[in-house]
Amino acid sequence: MEFATVIKALQLAAAAAQAAAAAREIALALRASLQQSTPLTPEQNAELDTLASAIFAAPESQPSGR
């Protein structure tokens, strides 16, 4: 097996492992959101909107171009 093929396989395996970690992080985030029992305060809503703006502007949120 060529060295490049081995490297590619290892990279995909790493991506799979990170996918499992991401799935767990999603589950924990979902569970945390479900613990909210009262409406967010105006300050918390403002923080949520600010957070969203930062996330949408981040490099990770831009098109891959692939």
Added chain:
Amino acid sequence: MKHIRSLFIISLFGFLLSLPTGCSFFKPAPIAEGADPVVVNAERAQRSSLDVFRIVTKWEFDNRLALPPEVSQAVDQYRAKFPTAWNESRLALKRYKEVAGTNPNTINSITAALLAAQDSLLKLKQNASPNEVTQVTNALSSLIASLRSFFPSNPIPQPQP
């Protein structure tokens, strides 16, 4: 190569609700007495969907060089649709608070954020095997079913196979 591709696609969504296990893990806290359930449920969905967007896009970004193009393209569809849907849901919630009434369109706007993710994920089936489609859609169905309690009188549409 296709086997490895199947592995990470299944890992991403197949583990979504398997760790930790049990339906009780996702049992929502009761709405506080006197609180508006429409507002609380909407904000829950907005917070969780934003987290999902951040985590999924970061995962694709960090592993882009190793991933097949179709995965990046599917996540790009998610990147294209979600911010607009999320912002519209926030606007709908603000309008709801202003008029202090229950508007079915408000709930439809809020679920649009989750459905945007569903649409992009279902595009994977164009290049995926039937087993992969089944596992991805089953995982997504489980996620949406776990949020069913948010909208008891407005069932969330299930993803179509």
